[in-house]
Amino acid sequence: MSTRATDAADTRKAARERQMRRRRRRVAIGALIVVLLAALVLLVPRVILSTAAVDAAPAGPGVVVGGVYERAPVAQELPVPQLAVVAAAALCDEPAVQAALAARDDEAVVEAAGGGESFRAAVIAGAAPCISLSDPARRWVVVDKLRPLSPLDYEPANLGSLSQVTSLNGGHLRQDADAALSALGAGAAAAGVGDVAVLSSYRSYRTQVSTYAQHVDDEGQAVADAGSARPGYSEHQTGLALDMVACGRGCGGLDDFGATAQGQWVAQHAWEYGFIVRYEDGYMGVTGYESEPWHLRFIGPALAKAYHDGGFHTLEDFFGLPPAPDYAG
Structure with missing residues (x-):
């Protein structure tokens, strides 16, 4: 390629990068404005002078008219400014966000929103009506004891066998999750902490019915609910969750994982x-x-x-959702 062609290509690349930076700034500013408006609505005080309190005062403020004391007029309740917080279409109106949503490219959606923190802020502020934390097909779905899957028997469309990391039970994951898992397994090996394997990954609604029932039979419902999800409430059903074990000459169990070199490395580096x-x-x-x-x-x-x-420890806190310590019923 000639020097002139190379310079032209570099110029186009730089222009695209500038355009993306401007788009991210617009989305971030839009989300910040919505957050500030919402905060202002909550902080504007109501100025109320109680008529009852004024009547109860023995010598309230007043004036003398013709030798007769009259109370000053009681101030009426002041109207509270009604600031309409527009359901910010700022993020959802972005062409790049719309295109990524249509293509079902979740990572591109987050990047088009300005990155993970901008995406999170927009969702919490109600500035992203096109984003649903209940959509089981999206990476950002939140499943807990107050947020069942919809439908309860949901099945992911893009499941595949694990391609690189060993599955001890012939498990499956969503293909994007499997690709990331392969990279994680390679990273653990490169770090010298040892091999990892998957004991459990995708579980269907039907499988979760029998899994949960077995826990209830063995431990009672209260104990089962502390360690096993009810059918339709399991992250495993999304194809985005897995249970990992450490392997050497053999593979250990789940309870051993946290104390192993692999478990400690995963706790520190899984986010990468x-x-x-x-x-x-x-x-x-x-x-x-x-x-x-x-x-x-x-x-x-x-x-x-x-x-x-951000130093988060739960998805509930990350997305500003209420705690889910127990089922609703």
């Missing part, structure tokens, strides 16, 4: 590959589950980075 440890120790009051250092949930690199950088 788009995964989070979904159920951390000390957050059962939010997630409803005991600590499971082996349970990884794929949310994509951009969201996982925002999750890590």
Whole structure:
């Protein structure tokens, strides 16, 4: 390629990068404006002078008219400014966001929104009506004891066998999650911490029926609910979650994973590959589950980075959702 052609290509690339930076700034500014308007609505005080309190005062403020004391007129309640927070179409009106949603490219959606933190802020502020945290086909879906899958017997459309990391039970994952898992497994090996394998990955609604029933039979419902999801409430059913074990000469069990070199490396580095440890120790009051250092949930690199950088420990807190310590009924 000639020097002139190379310069032209570099110029076009730089122009595209400038355009993307401008788009991200517009989306971030739009989300910030909505957050500020919402905060202003909550902070504007109502100025109320109670008529009852004025009447009860023995010598309230007043004036003397013709030798007769008269109270000053009681101030009326001032009208509170009604600031209409527009359901910000700022993010959803972005052509790049619309195109990525239509293409079902979740990572591109987050990037077009300005990155994981801008995406999160827009969702929390109600500035992203085109984004549903209940859509089981999206990486950002939140499934917990108050947020069942819809439909309950949902089945992912793009499941595949694990391509690189060993599955001890012939498991399946969504293809994007499997690609990220392959990179994670290679990263663990390159770091010298040892091999990992998957004990459990996608589980269908029917499988979860029998899995949960077995836990109830063995442990009782209260104990089962602390460690196993009811059918239709399991992240495994999305194809985005897996249970990992450490392997050497053989493979260990789930309960051993957190204390292994692999488990400690995963806890520190899973976010770099788009995964989070979904159920951390000390957050059962939010997630409803005991600590499971082996349970990884794929949310994509951009969201996982925002999750890590923001110091979050639950998806509920990350997206501003209420705690889900128990089922509604």
